[in-house]
Amino acid sequence: MIVRAKIGRTVIMALILALTGLVLPAPLAQASDDGAVKKLVGLVVERPQVMPGVAMNKWNSGAAIEDAVREQLVVEAAIIASQGHGLDPASIGHFMPAQIEAARIVQSGLVLRWVQEKHAAFAAPPDLATSIRPELDRLTPALLAALQPALSALRRDGLDALITVSHAVPATLGPALAVAVAPVIEAVRKVP
Template identity: 45%
Template sequence: MRKVLVLLFISLCPMLAAYAQAPVSAPIQSEQTPQVKYLISLMTQRLAVAPLVAQSKWNSGAAINDPAREQAILADVQKQARAIDLDPRFAAAFFQAQFDAGKQIQSQLHQKWRQQKQAPFAPAPDLAKEVRPVLDQLTPQLLMAIKAVQADLCQPEVKHALQTATFGQMDNEVSKMAVSTLQCP
């Protein structure tokens, strides 16, 4: 597991470095709150795991979509949200958007690999033992982060920061999907 965590860290570093160096206009950069920057950083980290999930599922032949697993995670997310006084429906909707964005990344990669006739990855991470624990560690951090920004979602600078957020190397469709629930109520 240590080897995969090291590989995960190594794979995240370039993406996080690219995110940190991404050009952002000066007014917006100065208006972003630390809470919004932190949330975007956590979302970037979560989405950066999607290629590892895609590799594992590619090797195993598992389906990208796993509704039963998603429902179990969403039930746990709602329980954790209640414990921190966060609207469980809002939390579940946010995580569903993260799932959808991750599945979009996985689908894009699988399509690319089919076209390239990609052989199984060696070594591919073990989804249950090595990848999911990383995602599980991010979940409570993401819940706290969305709680911290929830009251400010109608603020113009927060709306703009989220609408223009990019998550490392992710395409615009994935970015929009990831922030789709972080709208002004």
Template identity: 40%
Template sequence: MPNAHTMARHLLFSACLFSIAACTSNLKASPPPAALAPLLGSISERLTLADQVALTKWDSGKPIQDSPREQQVIAAAARLAPGYKLDADDVSRFLAAQIEANKLVQYALIAHWHAAGKAPDSARPDLATQIRPRLDQLQVQLLQDYAAFAPYRQAPDCPEWLGQQRARLAKDTVHDLALVRATGELCIQTK
């Protein structure tokens, strides 16, 4: 049985090899397609709107979970999918991920505000007349951007592209985690 010193050397050697492989794979990664930045920008914008949605839910006391509205949004996107040459099931999963990421932001913010005993003193746009119409417009933009990126989803470099581009959009822990959730299924790894 190897002693602790030998095991430590093996672990260090393995870590070095892993680091070299990781660096080498990053050097080999092709540049991200131009279609990725607009898609991530639209996703990030939708997550920023979650802050305003959270404020309206805080003020109204309404629950974050709104299953009927979520189903409407997903069904509407699925109906539009063929017009963008997208599969309706893929679009449904993509929109469901956006909604889950949005709720992640809302839950985190409202929990933080409960802990602080108050929400921020900022403007409160109306959910029905201001925020939802913007979300509906953004949904069309998301579908356009998703369709433009769709040919790259199976590219071997897709996960590296996402990691690099998400790092550029870093805002705070909550929004960063939500961005990971929103993009978690963008890349399709085939084996």
């Protein structure tokens, strides 16, 4: 099972690289400094891990997974905040929607499972206002702060570090991670 999970993550990352037109040199070498990349990937993974609570609330209320108004507010706030981190606002206009889409992937998977199981309402889901949104509000600036150092490391050392640190990601988050890091790979390809 562990071998299958590692192979699955490797296949997902290889697929992303293939779809974005990147070819890695052989043999793959560990990047000299992947700390910045580890930090970014850790934060990118942390965000979808908050989504079960969001999905529980939406399940109980019958709300749609997609909340275009809230999502637009999150993206706009991140674009404004990105300027304080030396990031291109247009790239954040791609990066944050990818984080939101990754969150939707997790929520959709859970809701699909709950439909199949004919799951009842959850007795005590985490509170959106006091528990979940503050956590998401903490993660967004942390993601923005981690993005530029990770991009610099990836541009300097290549994408190998991204693949290496992705092996530590739980297999269940593989599809969400693939979506979430696609804008990072695209930004690395667009070296100024």
